[in-house]
Amino acid sequence: MHAFFLYIPRHTEVLTVENATHLIACHECDLVLRIPTVATGQSVRCQRCGALLLRKRKNSLDRTLAFSSAGLILFFLANAFPFLSFQMEAQIRQTTLITGIRELYAQDLQLLALLVLLTTVIVPFVQLAGMLYVLVPVRLNRNAPKLMESFRLIQRLRPWSMMEVFMLGILVSMVKLAQTAKIIPGLALYAFMALIFLMAAAIASLDPHTVWEKWKERP
Amino acid sequence: MTRSIATAKGLDLVGCPSCHLLCRGQYLGPRQRRICPRCKAVLHVRKPLSIPRTWALLIAAVIFYIPANVLPITTVTSFGSTQSDTILSGVLYFIKTGMWPIAVIIFIASVIVPLAKMLILGFLLISVQRRFPGHKRDRTLLYRITEVIGRWSMVDIYVVTILVALVNLGSFASVQAGPAAPFFAAVVVITMAASMQFDPRLIWDVEPPVQKGEAPR
Ligand SMILES: [Zn+2]
Numbered sequence: 001m002h003a004f005f006l007y008i009p010r011h012t013e014v015l016t017v018e019n020a021t022h023l024i025a026c027h028e029c030d031l032v033l034r035i036p037t038v039a040t041g042q043s044v045r046c047q048r049c050g051a052l053l054l055r056k057r058k059n060s061l062d063r064t065l066a067f068s069s070a071g072l073i074l075f076f077l078a079n080a081f082p083f084l085s086f087q088m089e090a091q092i093r094q095t096t097l098i099t100g101i102r103e104l105y106a107q108d109l110q111l112l113a114l115l116v117l118l119t120t121v122i123v124p125f126v127q128l129a130g131m132l133y134v135l136v137p138v139r140l141n142r143n144a145p146k147l148m149e150s151f152r153l154i155q156r157l158r159p160w161s162m163m164e165v166f167m168l169g170i171l172v173s174m175v176k177l178a179q180t181a182k183i184i185p186g187l188a189l190y191a192f193m194a195l196i197f198l199m200a201a202a203i204a205s206l207d208p209h210t211v212w213e214k215w216k217e218r219p
Numbered sequence: 220m221t222r223s224i225a226t227a228k229g230l231d232l233v234g235c236p237s238c239h240l241l242c243r244g245q246y247l248g249p250r251q252r253r254i255c256p257r258c259k260a261v262l263h264v265r266k267p268l269s270i271p272r273t274w275a276l277l278i279a280a281v282i283f284y285i286p287a288n289v290l291p292i293t294t295v296t297s298f299g300s301t302q303s304d305t306i307l308s309g310v311l312y313f314i315k316t317g318m319w320p321i322a323v324i325i326f327i328a329s330v331i332v333p334l335a336k337m338l339i340l341g342f343l344l345i346s347v348q349r350r351f352p353g354h355k356r357d358r359t360l361l362y363r364i365t366e367v368i369g370r371w372s373m374v375d376i377y378v379v380t381i382l383v384a385l386v387n388l389g390s391f392a393s394v395q396a397g398p399a400a401p402f403f404a405a406v407v408v409i410t411m412a413a414s415m416q417f418d419p420r421l422i423w424d425v426e427p428p429v430q431k432g433e434a435p436r
Contacts (some may be wrong), residue, residue: 190320
């Protein structure tokens with residue numbers, strides 16, 4: 001049974017409303033709704049505004065953990081190996097994921113370089129590592145310092161992880177340069193593409209509600 | 220008979236913005252702020268100063284949008300000659316050279332998306348301030364669209380980053396990022412922040428709330 005409780009002033013005392021009625025307020029329109037029993041694979045939407053309130057996923061924790069760990073490995077591959085090579089007549093230039101960021105920095109666009117670094121490297125890494133940091137203890141019914149703060153942080157950071165937008169940028173650049181030079185994709189590019197799918201899968205299989213519930217039930 | 224709707228605000232409750240727990244909200248954390256007993260997020264009945272903050276960010280974005288489009292975003296050097304391109308002249312170049320799919324992608328991501336986002340946010344702000352009663356569901360949908368599409372505008376910034384990295388063979392062939400690039404990136408970041416500051420619950424606040432104590436249906 002997943003109970004939704006109304007908390008009364010002191011957080012140690014839990015007040016159930018109408019025999020543990022499951023209530024939730026829609027985060028987009030503030031409507032208070034009773035939560036129906038949700039079957040695995042189903043989602044609940046707000047009756048009034050259509051916002052996605054919660055979803056139940058099969059083996060949510062295990063799947064998200066698997067996708068995130070695999071993603072972390074690919075993250076290191078994507079950053080360690082050559083990304084794209086540019087060949088024009090006899091000259092070849094090999095780049096890694098952060099070459100462009102260094103170049104922007106050298107051209108006196110430090111803030112722009114920082115933004116690109118944050119959105120394509122740092123935030124995705126924090127998301128992947130943070131997912132493991134939060135979900136491993138939750139899965140094992142253990143605690144870890146700042147566990148829920150970390151979970152809140154990774155959820156808030158989600159819009160700032162823009163790897164799939166960067167991938168579109170790569171495709172545009174490759175087509176743009178195709179007429180003047182030869183572009184050779186490197187190992188890191190394939191790792192990066194796979195990483196995008198793993199990240200999307202990790203987020204799609206994550207069911208935050210389960211994490212919060214498990215957190216509350218821990219000993 | 221007027222239909223009354225049970226909202227968290229009307230029942231003196233607060234939905235946690237982070238873990239969605241419905242809280243009674245008097246549990247005070249450090250600095251006398253109301254915090255969620257489950258996840259320790261700070262609770263607000265509505266996002267504080269949502270309308271003025273969203274307006275401020277929106278106006279800043281509109282101002283930055285002008286240099287982002289007027290100034291060159293890239294400068295290309297090839298065989299000693301240099302050529303600067305703005306966002307729009309870049310799109311025109313793609314059309315001229317027959318690269319239609321790229322022209323469409325860049326035009327949508329760099330021109331349509333930021334403009335649409337700023338117009339929608341402006342309209343939502345005005346509709347909330349004037350307390351428009353109708354089309355609440357559609358307006359909430361518009362808000363959701365601004366949240367989803369904004370990040371795709373970064374594609375042009377990434378193209379510049381990749382070109383700068385790859386095309387770097389000195390006077391033979393090289394690309395420099397132009398002064399429009401930081402302005403355009405600022406527009407993307409600021410409009411994303413603006414849409415995060417806007418509180419869609421304000422759209423629904425014109426409906427009469429249920430009386431305190433009345434049980435939600
Ligand atoms: Zn709703």
